[in-house]
Amino acid sequence: MISLLKRDLLVASRSGGALTLSISFFLIMIVLVPFGVGEDPLILGAIATGIIWVAALLSCLLTLDRIFQLDFEDGTLELLATAPVPIEAAALVKALSHWLTTGLPIIIVSPVLGLLLNLPEGGMRWLIISLTIGTPSLSIIGSFGAALTVGLKRGGLLLSLLVLPLYIPTLIFGAAVVNRGLLGLSVATPLIFLTAVSALSVALLPLATGYALKINLK
Amino acid sequence: MSFIVSNLSCGHQNVALIANLNFKCLPGESLILRGENGIGKTTLLRCLAGLIPPLSGSSFSNPDSVAYIGHSNGLKLQLTVLENLYFWQGIYHSKNLEQTISEFKLEDILDFQVMNLSAGQRRRTALSRLKLTQCPLWALDEPLTSLDSKNVTLFTDILQNHLDNSGIAVIATHVELQVNKKIHLELEIFKAEHTISTDQFSEETTR
Numbered sequence: 017m018i019s020l021l022k023r024d025l026l027v028a029s030r031s032g033g034a035l036t037l038s039i040s041f042f043l044i045m046i047v048l049v050p051f052g053v054g055e056d057p058l059i060l061g062a063i064a065t066g067i068i069w070v071a072a073l074l075s076c077l078l079t080l081d082r083i084f085q086l087d088f089e090d091g092t093l094e095l096l097a098t099a100p101v102p103i104e105a106a107a108l109v110k111a112l113s114h115w116l117t118t119g120l121p122i123i124i125v126s127p128v129l130g131l132l133l134n135l136p137e138g139g140m141r142w143l144i145i146s147l148t149i150g151t152p153s154l155s156i157i158g159s160f161g162a163a164l165t166v167g168l169k170r171g172g173l174l175l176s177l178l179v180l181p182l183y184i185p186t187l188i189f190g191a192a193v194v195n196r197g198l199l200g201l202s203v204a205t206p207l208i209f210l211t212a213v214s215a216l217s218v219a220l221l222p223l224a225t226g227y228a229l230k231i232n233l234k
Numbered sequence: 235m236s237f238i239v240s241n242l243s244c245g246h247q248n249v250a251l252i253a254n255l256n257f258k259c260l261p262g263e264s265l266i267l268r269g270e271n272g273i274g275k276t277t278l279l280r281c282l283a284g285l286i287p288p289l290s291g292s293s294f295s296n297p298d299s300v301a302y303i304g305h306s307n308g309l310k311l312q313l314t315v316l317e318n319l320y321f322w323q324g325i326y327h328s329k330n331l332e333q334t335i336s337e338f339k340l341e342d343i344l345d346f347q348v349m350n351l352s353a354g355q356r357r358r359t360a361l362s363r364l365k366l367t368q369c370p371l372w373a374l375d376e377p378l379t380s381l382d383s384k385n386v387t388l389f390t391d392i393l394q395n396h397l398d399n400s401g402i403a404v405i406a407t408h409v410e411l412q413v414n415k416k417i418h419l420e421l422e423i424f425k426a427e428h429t430i431s432t433d434q435f436s437e438e439t440t441r
Contacts, residue, residue, distance in 0.1 A: 234246075
């Protein structure tokens with residue numbers, strides 16, 4: 017399993033775009049917001065949380081179809097399915113490598129972008145915490161969607177339609193953590209729900225992903 | 235360990251291609267699948283490898299003991315030959331990497347990215363995965379595609395060596411393979427009456 021993770025990261029680093037696509041999209045999207053909204057620091061500060069979370073969602077979506085599609089096309093996926101490793105574990109590892117190449121860079125640059133959008137100081141800590149807890153569920157839920165659409169040519173749009181509604185709970189609780197943190201209120205409730213969404217997806221969705229892959233490989 | 239298939243029917247979701255197939259392979263024997271295009275050679279091999287569940291009947295083998303080679307090579311084009319082999323070595327926990335490299339004569343292309351290799355070199359790299367799996371049963375779907383005559387001989391020797399070590403091989407090929415103890419299986423005899431189930435979802439829901 018470690019060799020699968022190693023190989024996926026190596027492939028991502030070799031195929032130029034894969035590693036930088038999501039993070040560049042995330043950066044550009046956020047840098048564009050002040051041009052559209054105007055330079056009023058108060059307005060920007062008020063919408064910063066929402067913008068960063070929505071941008072994180074969309075840039076995560078951008079590379080989802082790569083999770084299984086490339087392996088499906090070159091035949092690796094079917095060979096992996098015949099190998100003595102559980103396909104569910106392979107699905108989990110591939111979601112992990114997706115998170116390492118999209119979620120993690122987003123978390124790392126988010127403080128800088130928070131600063132750019134004039135996110136009040138108290139919110140920075142909660143932004144990082146909520147993204148750290150929330151983004152793994154984005155990759156896991158996304159890998160489930162990617163497994164469902166793996167056999168389809170040009171399945172990208174369908175994938176977005178399938179996955180975006182499933183991202184709503186993560187978005188609501190993730191943004192709520194930051195917004196309540198900004199107001200100095202207790203963040204316990206949204207934080208617990210956000211953690212629950214992530215924990216449940218990590219625990220249950222790889223099973224569904226594995227099953228979807230098996231059906232698509234038939 | 236011999237390999238027994240009894241009353242096996244297989245096909246795609248609601249169309250059976252092969253029905254009531256029976257055969258038995260002893261260690262050291264190879265089974266050559268014969269039949270025209272579309273008769274179900276690939277489907278049968280995928281079924282034996284555990285990729286497609288059989289419609290009925292059974293094959294007495296653990297899918298984990300089957301090494302499958304399909305039409306596509308399953309190589310990552312961005313990685314070098316060695317990196318591709320390392321990956322499969324990690325998946326199968328194989329300890330015979332050096333031996334595999336020398337048997338398949340991959341020394342000269344080890345550090346080349348697969349995208350820079352010829353079709354025959356890619357196929358040879360893909361075939362070397364068989365050795366890494368250390369599985370007793372090989373299910374080969376047109377293994378000799380794009381190989382030149384020198385490499386066909388090379389692979390035939392490796393296959394013969396596998397069989398001599400009480401391995402088994404089920405092969406769909408149009409090129410004559412010069413191995414001992416081969417059995418020809420004419421799939422025409424086991425061709426299924428094409429029955430299309432009216433309920434497309436029955437297969438998923440009844441399981």
